[in-house]
Amino acid sequence: MEFFSLRIFKGMQRMSESVFVGLCEIVGTSQLVALRRETVDIREMVKRRISPNLGIIQMLSGSMREGFRLKGSDKDIMFWGNNHRVIMDMSQSEYYNTANTVLILSESSESPPGFTLLQSLTSRITRTIYSALVRMNDRAYISSSIFRQLTVSLIFPNSTEHGPCGTGIVGNLEYDTAMCFICDSWPSSASSWIDRCHAWPNPEVVHDIVRNGCHFVAIGHPLGIHKNEEWRISFSQAEYKLVYSMNHSQFLTYGLLKIFLKEVIDQQSEETNKLLCSYHMKTTVFWVIQKNILPYWCPQNLLTGFWVCFKLLLKWVYKGICPNFFIPQNNMFLTKINGSAQNRLFLQLHELYEKGLACLLHSSSIRSFIIDVLYIPRLFICTNERLSEVQHDYHLVHESDFGALFSYTTRLTEVLQTERLLKTVEQLVQLPLTHYQALPLQRLTVAIFQSLAFITSNRYTYTGVNKQMYIADKLSCHMLKLATKFGLVSDMLYIAMYYYKTLRYREALSVLEMTKVKLAQPYLMYDGHVDRERYIEAVGGQSLSTKMRQAVADDIILHNAICYISELIPEQQSAIQNRETILDIPVFVMLHFLEFLCYRHIDTTLSQAALDELQVLVHHDQGIYIYDLHREISWEILGISQQMAGNLQAALYSYQQSLTQHPYHKIQTATHMRIQDVVSQLNN
Template structure:
């Protein structure tokens, strides 16, 4: 069986045009649900553009609403609750600017300014440090990142005015690409500023880089699928082939590749970008890359005066890079076969006839794994934001977008219900209203996977001392944890991929089918529904579903004095942990599984075994002192 390169990329690496559209819709929904009165979140990078690229993380632009950047003080309509900066470019190169403070009611922002030539300027270095936290403790260029680099957050400022240094882009000749509507949308959006300065500048810490990431995203959205595949091939060539050569590693970044594809797209007629011409277009982009390196010139797409290669690749590095690129170019389009993810393709093709549709699962899994709880947590804080999101779902015309919204909202309801305090007894009308409100959120939260929402509902009844109701829900949840289900965050086997394909094609398609196929961990964002027996740590629990089901069953029977059933639940809990059943691959669920086991053993008086379980929990979480300190105390108590 032979397939074209275009078909191969659609089946195995990038996905079909519809697949890319689904990724973009998921990002749009997640961004919309993440926005609040303080900030706007924009998914960027490869995934934001609709590409599933191996090894790429999630990039999120965090645009602060309460800060405005203007190019002229006369354009400011002052609001006493906002901070204003004036754009200054006299002492910077063409892609950077300095931000002079005009006024601010925010003390921390004023403290992040430094004096320069008699005025206060916002320090990009100090500003970025404001966003470092326990969850994002790492500085990565203009971003802050989590320890595992799953997500990069780039805090940035917005100017609605188009910058003068990019004014030539406005008056470009009437090329077929991009069209006039796209150009106008990009200009109307303006420019973002990210906190990083030019390394060649003496004022690096006071400089901000102009970012056209929103404009670039809009340009990518106008690409035909062949253009997108060509761009993906160039990125694969860079990451899997060029950067794996020790002599060339990190000399070229993916932004250079994107810039070259933009210039080529402007030069070629849109009619050229067809599946039959994919190889010719790819080789043209590759040839332009060699030209740029050889002559050390790669003009910025929006600011051509800014040569991206100036003082970047010189001397022996340049010679090594040219040699490597020339050798690869001599292989023609077959140079991409040096990428292991492409060279392994025929083997996969023989085993699985058409598993393109499993990419939907991987992409949604990737999106939800990208600190979604942080991104959408604002909805749990303000009732207005939550109501606005519900209204968006109701008024949404697209059935696909409605389903995606509902999926994310179900997950958000899981957090929302935990922010409502519910007393174990209902004594008055207000408590009854809280009880009903919380119950309605819990019922809505059952739509994002097969199990976790029902287990959270079981926790709700357990906290209200309604143990028999809780046990009914636990049994129902356990009945859903069958071998044909998928635990979120794990790699799929070949058989599971075929199962995903079957569901997506013959059942309900993409997001709706995930409700019936996925099994998620039970995520306690606050202490509202955590059993009292676990409250040595007040929040942040992530417990595997089957583990939690057996543990909660144990607690219910323990309070009901059902000795035999209590022993059975404890045995099932131990067996689940020993067999690693629906545990996933992350360390937190595994650690808290041991913690649940230790708690159960301590309740029945087996202090020696409890101490061992707590000790194992501490060993797994050795890098997280927030959890270790209280768990160590519990371990000492168990040994008494």
């Protein structure tokens, strides 16, 4: 009997190890998860340091902040005014300068646990807050329902309400944006959580969480007497710090529960597939870890951890009680999981429970990792988490992109603001940064140099004789060349753009030719596409800076506040009118576009050849070189080129095609203007 039990135990261990390895492939290794988290952290650190007092702060939250990149996951972002603060009692007002800070008082005496009213204390408030004020007991309170209606489409137009958020889809990505308020203090209603933290998390994490306070999001308790005015206390910041403090087995257990919810629980019936959510899974893991039900979390007992969590979830559904991790009195099942719905859900979960761990066979993602062990009992399972070099490089480059960071500044066209950004980077590089944090700063520095080069150049008209212009030109060229030493292969196109802008067409073509050779290499890494073997053969083992400079390309980002080339000014102005801050142009589209523009002044035959290459690319690409969201700007650029070449019918077709694509860049105004221009020329 003991031998039989030992065999079962070892079989469970092997199965757990197999699922652990499978989850590392699906969710990510500890190395990859750390990479994602640390690059997000450094991006937000920079954004907050450069944000003006009157600016808006943003924080990535939810599963993407925690380190997940699961297929179908949405992107949760919280926004709040930098000069707005919620205080828990009036005595805290002395810590703020009321001349430049809008103070809001939390009053929770009449609200259910986890919810509160927010009283406006100052007369100097934003128009949005003023419009959301309601009077109760001769006091002015901010109505969560009105505030939510006013801000639901503030970040992304045409968003719809989803809880406290505005939700929608951009391309293939679903987003949730929440306009909220921040409080620097830890709420007294969550003080019991501090006292519970004996074994987990450790005191340093607890102190960091408490020191950073909480947020308030615009949704009231459905059963509250002031449900339209109440706000929910959000612990999103605390939650991602708790997830950060998990070991990788705990994190993968959380990931397994998310997958199990989506692929198994939610597939049971349409009646119950919206009752449980990922937040309930996270809460379950938090409670199991803190209660120390499973003393040792490792790859060998990952399935044991999953089963303990599943049993706790089943118990909660049976009782109809899911205690919030920070405020246990807040029952998160109260309004959704009760009555007949609760009974149906419990029966479905209990049926899965009776199957034991075989219930995981219903998961399409996990099934194969269990079957491999069942049918090949001697299968060797390696739990080594080391990323392949190619995978590591791709994720590090992809995650470290600052994207539209510059749009976060007040006025990029002011050199002073950009210098402030540089100073922030200079301060941050003095800190003990990890490898994953250093690369984003390197890429940010490259982007700053590129932007400063064009900002400096735009202050002068290029004539070739003015001394100040000559000095500015030398400085701009130096910054762009310096940027290429630390940037990607594609960053050379900024030099070509600058040479074209300053009428040096042969110099631009020389740079384009060098760039074209590098972009044609079979080992190039671009937009997730790479020949792994050739990449390793060409640059394997070299420093990441060398790899980036020789074998990695990315899209060309044009900040709409800066003029790069005059041919795209209408598109940039159209985007600005629609609050879009950048144009994101596929690198090969920009390469052929610049070739066409430069050759127009030198060789009409070669100019037509470049246009032909651009046309073939835009017409026939299957998502390899042009991402779906970038087809709008790609068709537009093809149309501009065709119109300049005098092929008006082709240009008209291209512009019309641009209008049929997803309006990612918000350039429709420019497209309609160009269509009118082409039609006018055709009629003359």
